[in-house]
Every structure is written in C-alpha cells, then in structure tokens.
Amino acid sequence: MVDKAAFFMAEGRPFASERIAGVNDNMVRSHYHEFFEIYYLEQGRRQHIIEDSQYILQPDEFIIFPPFVMHHSFEENDVPFRRLLLYFNPEVIRSPQILRTLSERARVYKLPRAQSAPIYNLMKDILQEQERDDLYSRELITLMVNALALQLVRNSDEAARPEQRNRVTDIINYLHEHFTEDITLEQLANHFYVSQYHLCREFKRYTSSTIVQYIHNLRVLHAQRLLQESDYSITEISKRVGFSNVTHFNRVYKSVTGMSPSQNKQAYLKRGKPADLGMLESIRDDMTVGDLCQLAPLKTLSPYLFTHMSEDMWSRQLSAFGLEKCAIPQALGAFCQAERAGTFRILDVYSREVTDRDPEKAQVKLLYLAGKADMPFALVCPGGGYNRQWTLVEGLPIAWQLSQMGYHAFILLYRAGKTGLLPDPLEDIAQSLQVIGSLAESCHFTTQHYAVCGFSAGGNLAALWGTRAEGYARYGAPRPAALLLGYPSTAHGLMYDLLEASRDPAFRTGTGQYLARVAGSNFTRESLGRFSPVTQMDADFPPVYLVHCQDDPTVPVQSSHLFEEALNQAGIVHRCRFPAHGGHGFGLGIGTDAEGWLDQAVRFWQEAMGPTDGK
Structure with missing residues (x-):
C-alpha cells in the first residue's frame, strides 16, 4: 500500500495528510520518521508495537508518534481497516511548550467520543484543505495543525496504558537497552529461556521483522539522531551505536534509509537546527535566572542550573555570572542538542x-x-x-x-x-x-x-x-x-x-x-x-x-x-x-x-x- 503522504514529506513539505484503507496490510518491519505522525483509526482494528510496548487500537482511537520513535502496526488476516494520517515537521508547531510536551513520548488516546470528535474533525479539515490547495491553504493548515496539537496536549494526561507485557515486548525492551552491545541469537535465547527457533519465529510474528533487522533499525535510528544533533564523526557514531566496522555501518545505514551517513549529515546541515533551540541564542545579560529556567528547551536542565534554588538566586540577573565569560548560551545549546541526540x-x-x-x-x-x-x-x-x-x-x-x-x-x-x-x-x-x-x-x-x-x-x-x-x-x-x-x-x-x-x-x-x-x-x-x-x-x-x-x-x-x-x-x-x-x-x-x-x-x-x- 503506497503512503503518498510520506512521499510528500520526503519532497520537503512541512505537513501532509492522507486517508488509507486496506486489508492484511501488515508492515514488513518497524520504522520511524523524522517528523510527527498522528494515526487515527476510523474503522477496523489494529495492533501497534511502539518501541517496547503493545497497544490495540479500536475505531475513534488514535496515536501521536514523535520523531525517532520505533513503531509498526499489524492485525490478524482479513480484518479491513481505514485510517487517517497526518504528518508534520516539528518546526510547524509555534509554541515551544506544546512542542516539548508532544516530543516527550508516543501517546495512545482512547477518549470518549465527545473529546475525540474535535480532533477527528480537525484532521478531516486538514485533509480537505490539502486537497483544495489554494493561495491560503498552507497558512490555514499550519493554524489547524497548531490547534490540533493544543487539543492533544490538553488531553495528554488521559493517554492510554499499554496492554499487558509479553515475552516479545520484554525482548524488545532488552534490545532497546542493549543495542550498542554485541547481541547474538544464542545469548538472547538463553537470556529468555527459549530456543533460537521459537525466539525468531515469535519475534517475527509480532514485529514482522527479524531480530537482526530490528537491531539494525535501532542502531540506525540512534545514528540518525547523532548525525543530526552532535558533532561526532561518522566513525565515532558507528562505534557509539554498536557497529565494530564503519564499512558495515555504512552499508546497513544505506539499506535502511536509502542514503549514506555522509549524505544524511549534509541534508541535516542544510536544514539547520531545530526551531525551539533558536531561543537559546536570545539569552541576554538582563534576564534573570528565573527567566532562564522557564525557557522551554531547558525543561530537563532547569532544576539543576542552581541546586537548592532560593528566591534571591531566582531573581538574580545573568549579568552577575557572565554569559560570555562562561559561554553559558553555547553550553546550554550543546546540552540541549546532546539530550536530543541521546548523549x-x-x-x-x-x-x-x-x-x-x-x-x-x-x-x-x-x-x-x-x-x-x-x-x-x-x-x-x-x-x-x-x-x-x-x-x-x-x-x-x-x-x-x-x-x-x-x-x-x-x-x-x-x-x-x-x-x-x-x-x-x-x-x-x-x-x-x-x-x-x-x-x-x-x-x-x-x-x-x-x-x-x-x-x-x-x-x-x-x-x-x-x-x-x-x-x-x-x-x-x-x-x-x-x-x-x-x-x-x-x-x-x-x-x-x-x-x-x-x-x-x-x-x-x-x-x-x-x-x-x-x-x-x-x-x-x-x-x-x-x-x-x-x-x-x-x-x-x-x-x-x-x-x-x-x-x-x-x-x-x-x-x-x-x-x-x-x-x-x-x-x-x-x-x-x-x-x-x-x-x-x-x-x-x-x-x-x-x-x-x-x-x-x-x-x-x-x-x-x-x-x-x-x-
């Protein structure tokens, strides 16, 4: 089944929407995107593996996937379904606070119809406006995507919990924790007290992927983030994500992404830094410590900038510490980039x-x-x-x-x-x-x-x-x-x-x-x-x-x-x-x-x- 919206995103569009119907459309392997995805199930039933968790989606339930989150969907034979998709780049979201919340993790929503209806209607309106494609469509879709994002954030506390864990989700969790190590099928089978044959068969049935393919996808996913958000060389990145040989890394990377690591790096450099990190460049001497701590990209770091925070420290201007003397904006930017890169x-x-x-x-x-x-x-x-x-x-x-x-x-x-x-x-x-x-x-x-x-x-x-x-x-x-x-x-x-x-x-x-x-x-x-x-x-x-x-x-x-x-x-x-x-x-x-x-x-x-x- 052709995902035209994904092709539109590959062409450089900031957002794309599509309605897709099918039967027996099981993904051949777990995948991820460099953009957000909202998956709204209109009819049928779908099972989703999201990183190391499993969810069952029923009609009028939906998922938002942040960039670089491994996932795939499947269902038993002969179960028809219809889904509405929306892809959009992080730069489309104008509120740093909303972007930060959406980026935290994938969320599955199983809301009452009264709460899901406004979200569904917005997604239908976005698809309709995309098909209209007149002079004002891009600006109107941007506004609607931001309104949709706000609705998602408002309901974020009601995200569903995963289904009960099973052996495959435990294996996936293990792979996510140990993918940088040299993992063999024998070692994995011994760890989970199962034969190699049943291990591979069970894993393939749930994920539509072999264990080796899944590990390769995981390593390439993390390599993409390091290419985008760090200054490490390609050789260094290959070691960090678990490859002992850079030639093998290059071959696997190209087979998964369609381009070499160096080509991917050049594409990221042309695109520039994520939009919300640009606000760190506006840090000024007359800002207070409190002002700094409330900047959206510093959500993770702010509790630690000054421990045992007091009111006088919160109110102190940054000029008291010397932005240039300590290279504070540059250091904060480097840590925020490293957080996104997983380093x-x-x-x-x-x-x-x-x-x-x-x-x-x-x-x-x-x-x-x-x-x-x-x-x-x-x-x-x-x-x-x-x-x-x-x-x-x-x-x-x-x-x-x-x-x-x-x-x-x-x-x-x-x-x-x-x-x-x-x-x-x-x-x-x-x-x-x-x-x-x-x-x-x-x-x-x-x-x-x-x-x-x-x-x-x-x-x-x-x-x-x-x-x-x-x-x-x-x-x-x-x-x-x-x-x-x-x-x-x-x-x-x-x-x-x-x-x-x-x-x-x-x-x-x-x-x-x-x-x-x-x-x-x-x-x-x-x-x-x-x-x-x-x-x-x-x-x-x-x-x-x-x-x-x-x-x-x-x-x-x-x-x-x-x-x-x-x-x-x-x-x-x-x-x-x-x-x-x-x-x-x-x-x-x-x-x-x-x-x-x-x-x-x-x-x-x-x-x-x-x-x-x-x-």
Missing part, C-alpha cells in the same frame, strides 16, 4: 531503596555528557559554598568543553545545604564512581586515569578526595590520575583566622556559614583541619593543576599559595597558575586573565596519564 543523561547515584531510607540522598545526581569512545572520564564538582551547586557556571560549560575534547564528563550534584555536611559529599563521590563504572562498557569509556575537577567548595571536595585519610583510600576507590582545581578552598585554618580577625559583617556572616557547613555550628580550628586538604595531604596525593586569580574576593588566594607550599613539601607533581584578574566564579574564564586554563589543565592531565593515554 546526555541524568543519573540517580543512589538506588530507590537507599533514598527511601535516607531521603537526603535523593538529591545526589550525575549529569553525564558523552565523549569519544575509549577515552577517560572526568568528574566535575561545581562550587557553591556547600550550600548549592553553581552548575550553570562551573558544571555545564566545563563538561561541554571536556566533551568537545573527547573526554566523558560527569557533573556531580552532591549533597549540600546543611550544617555539618562533611563527609557526606565524599561518600557521594565514592558511590558515583560505582555508578560510572557500571556504565563504562555500554557507554564506551575507560575508568582508568580519571580526573576530578572542582571549583571553590567543589574544589575543596575534589582535593579532599585526593587524600588517603578522607578520600579515595578510605572508600576503597582508585586514586585519580589528576585533580584539576579552580579557586579551591583548601586551607580552612586560614579561613578561620581571617574570620577571627575580620570586622566586616558580610565577610563574617558568609565565611561563618560556610565553615559551619563544613564542620558544624561549633566548629574550631582543629575540627576544620579534618576537612582541610593542606593538613591532610600526604605523599600519595595525586598530581594537581590549580588556577586561582589574585583578585578573588571570596576564597583568598593565600589559601592556594599555602596549598602550593604543601604540594612542594610533599613532592607532588603540580602546576599552579595565579592570574592577576578574573575574580571568583569565572568558570571557563573567557576574556579574563585566566582564559585558556582548561586547555592547560587537560594537557597536564594527559601528561599525568602518560604518553599513550588520553590522546
């Missing part, structure tokens, strides 16, 4: 069982941005006085640049915001490393030669992790290959002495609250020493790169001078840089005297790894 993930560090017992641990997350295959990873610890994490300034831009250099970056959102916090965040690092280690094979990175990068209070945390007494050895973890520290708080004895001598109310309040979060409200110089890297350093301390501006108004540069002296006395390999101007919280430091520090730090890390690693 950015948010991970829970502790299991549900653990967080049920200790709810504070639920705040601990890892924001993972993938790098190149077989490269090491860096754990990034943003600062924030142990009161919150400044992820927007000291997390996202750093991770973005590390990823651009090929390294895998994990931003750690450790526990914060309470008095007597330490050593809890050190436990968070230890547990994070276990989570990261469990991902190494499937995400194609090495756990050897990892680095810990930290800023301000996060720099204190990173440096403490380098000590045997409080850090890696205490938790039975491997020693980092290097510590990359930005304006770290490493000498709490100095902070205590400055607090005692100061008559500045603002300094006394801020410093006193910070030290109380480190060692409790009754802190002493001695109790602070336990969490002061200067006093805890030993001969096994990792190599250190440190940058700290001389005009830092928050963490005195003397702290890092004392730390450098301790490094010298312990014989630790290190490189320290003390630019004249740049202040505190400079992140990447673009346009300041500290500019270029991260490139230097990564070269230092590479030297610490040895001549053949991390290149």
